[in-house]
Amino acid sequence: MPEPDKAPRDEKRLTNEEIAYTLHEIGELLDIQGESVFRVQAYDRAATAIRNLARDVADIYDEGGLKALQTIPGVGKSTALKIVEMLQTGKSSRLEELRKSLPPSLVAMSEIPGIGPKKIKRLYDELGVATLEQLEGAAKAGRVRELRGMSAKTEENILKGIEAFRQHHERILLYDAYPVAERVVTELSSSAAVERVDPAGSLRRFKETIGDIDILASSRKAEEVMEKFATLPEVREVVARGPTKSSVRTRAGLQVDLRVVTPDQYGAALQYFTGSKAHNIHLRELAKKRNLKINEYGVFDVETDKRVAGATEEEVYAQLGLPWIPPTLREDKGEIEAAAEGRLPKLIQLEDVRGDLHVHTNWSDGSPKIDEVAEAAIELGYEYVAITDHGYKLGITGGLEPSELERQIKETEEVNRRYPRITILAGSEVSIDNEGKVDFDDDLLARLDIVNASIHAGFNQDRKQLTERTLAAIENPHVDIVCHPTGRLLGRRDAYDIDLDEVFKTAAKHKKVLELNAWPNRLDLKDDYLREAKSHGVRFAISTDSHRLEELHFMFYGIVTAQRGWLGPDDAINTLPLDELKRLLGIGDVG
Ligand SMILES: [Zn+2]
Ligand SMILES: [Zn+2]
Structure with missing residues (x-):
């Protein structure tokens, strides 16, 4: 083996x-x-x-x-x-x-x-x-x-x-595949024989889970590229090797397929192999109407068989009368119509993020200290970060008793004085109990800058109870954000049974925020739900739920998922400047 x-x-x-x-x-x-x-x-x-x-x-x-x-x-x-x-x-x-x-x-x-x-x-x-x-x-x-x-x-x-x-x-987490694809791309691009190289397939569209890793390269010396690929450090086994297509298995057991095309075909091939299938079928129909034929080699005039585009994706889309469409939107869910009408959404980018609103520390089940979180957040260029350890009702993870939360609020104030470059928001992740109530009494909740509320138990309850618990949290005036609203864990647990339409409507009515939890096996709310919630007027906190400092980087997975949900920078609240965020969360208000 x-x-x-x-x-x-x-x-x-x-x-x-x-x-x-x-x-x-x-x-x-x-x-x-x-x-x-x-x-x-x-x-x-x-x-x-x-x-x-x-x-x-x-x-x-x-x-x-x-x-x-x-x-x-x-x-x-x-x-x-x-x-x-x-x-x-x-x-x-x-x-x-x-x-x-x-x-x-x-x-x-x-x-x-x-x-x-x-x-x-x-x-x-x-x-x-x-x-x-x-x-x-x-x-x-x-x-x-x-x-x-x-x-x-x-x-x-x-x-x-x-x-x-x-x-x-049969699908692997984007989080497990993406770093491998990135390394392969970096290593291949160091070869003089490679002109361009990109991931393709569902990974380039940043789907939450993907099948195999597809990589596309352009070169005039395909054989050399194949040799380089077969001998990459992560390769454990060459599964198949051909002149322009090879498959390998990595040491971590992932399959990576590489295809090499000539530079003049690269855009057409990248477009074709990025998919999705539904998106490409729709494009082919558009091409037909224009007497064009589109495939992985280029765009061709049906009558003369002359190639009219292929070197870049932009020219492929331009032949169909469309602007370039970001890969995260290519699912045939209205993006082609939007592109044709010049109303593609302006998508949120990682650079738009000004803070993280869901972070655990060693006060509960996380590992970093509050001042370490502050330093890491400064390094990320953030303006603010919220410390949201678990409340005591979540017995198993060492949640904070009321007196501990009071001490933590004091420590947060003290860290804030030491780190003027960042604002630490004092918060909590309270659990929503079976009756929809949360940890801590109103007085203590009122002293917090931010209250995240989550369901952490009772996932098998019926739709009515789970919906009512969530609605009660939304209606609680102290709760700012409802976190991981469907409770799913990719590969481990399906979303619980909840009436999301009701949740979205109620959140919009009470101007409450729903979380897009960026933890790679949560990504909850998921892409389609984000779009649906947005259509109700809901806004989102894209938060990492970090328990370790390095997990603050999970923000990336949240942002690409937000893009798949058609979110722009204004749909998230953690893109707001601090003063606007404070106004939104009611920080500084009396009572
Ligand atoms: Zn949680
Ligand atoms: Zn959490």
């Missing part, structure tokens, strides 16, 4: 993502082998910590050796030794050993809901089932029920689990 790497090791230092993935895989295989939960979780904890580090593990090791590695949360001596081996050899002998005794495809199977590692091991030992497809076949053929303790019901659950797994796992 793993391909031996022939290039010198020091040029192929493993990234944090690759190290994290290796540790994760070791943990999963140990789990299937029946290792103690404690040890399995230790690997998972270390993997998560490494994935979230702001610095490269390789650099940490270079500077401080084995000892420094052990300062990473969750990394003890034995894990640190494994990391050193990975850095020095690019491999983990523990993983290789485990892979010899158990096929790695069992790791993917262990993520199927409802089938634990023990069952997977037995299905493997007793039926030889090693892949998802084999498991599906065995369950359909009624072979699983022959095993002791398993039944037709088990088979039914397995098939249901496989279906749910496929729905969630």
Whole structure:
């Protein structure tokens, strides 16, 4: 399975993502082998910590050796030794050993809901089932029920689990794919043979989840580009290699496809491979009306077969009488009509953001101190940042008791005095209980600059109750923003059942703000809902919900999602200058 790497090791230092993935895989295989939960979780904890580090593990090791590695949360001596081996050899002998005794495809199977590692091991030992497809076949053929303790019901659950797994796992989070695409683009663009290179496909449209990573390059020396691609540091395996198209699998298990075209075709190819399919079908219809034909090679005159455009996307759209359409809008949801009528929206940009209104600190379940948040926010060029730790009703995460919140408000004032370049807003993320009430009494809430309210429990309640809880929070005069309004977690939990139309109308009526939570597996409200809410007149807080300093950068994922929801800079409140934001939130008002 793993391909031996022939290039010198020091040029192929493993990234944090690759190290994290290796540790994760070791943990999963140990789990299937029946290792103690404690040890399995230790690997998972270390993997998560490494994935979230702001610095490269390789650099940490270079500077401080084995000892420094052990300062990473969750990394003890034995894990640190494994990391050193990975850095020095690019491999983990523990993983290789485990892979010899158990096929790695069992790791993917262990993520199927409802089938634990023990069952997977037995299905493997007793039926030889090693892949998802084999498991599906065995369950359909009624072979699983022959095993002791398993039944037709088990088979039914397995098939249901496989279906749910496929729905969630055949697409990867934009957040997991985008950095890989960015690195590949950067590395390819350093080749003299490459003239232009861009991501294409759903990744360029910044969809919240994507299939494979598509990269497009223009070159007159395609063969050289292919060679460079096949030998990139992240490549574990070349899946297919042709003269103008290749596919590789990265160390983290993602598939990346590269296509190389000639410079005169680049715009047409980029347009074509960016999609979406629906957008492109609509464009083809427009072309037909103009006696033109449009494909990945260019725009052609149907009668003469002469190529009239293709080098840039702009000239492709211009041939159809359209201005260039931003990729985030290319879903055939009215953007072509809007472009034709000269009313494409002015989209919000990352540079428009002046602050972050949902940040956790070490007062609750976050890691940074308030002054560290202040410094990071200054570095990002922000004018303001809101500290919004959890209230005490959310028992599990060490939420703040009223007296603690009072002390935190004082500390916020003190930090504000020390950092005149930024305004720290004193806030809270209160939980909405089953009756729609929130943490803290009115007096304390009134002392806060900003109150974020969220549903954190009771996701399985019926539509009526969930809607009523949310409406009660919106109608609460102390609540400013309702956060992650549908509660979904991409790949893990669907949106709860709630009457969003009612929520949007009520928010608009009470001039309350809804959150676009920029956390990469939330992105909640999602693109279509943003657009719908906007049509009701709702405004949004695009906030990161950071629990660590490096997560303040999640703002990027919020902004691209906002663009997909057709939001402009005026639709968000955290693009406002501080004085306007204060007016909107009623800060400084008496009573
Ligand atoms: Zn929350
Ligand atoms: Zn939060």
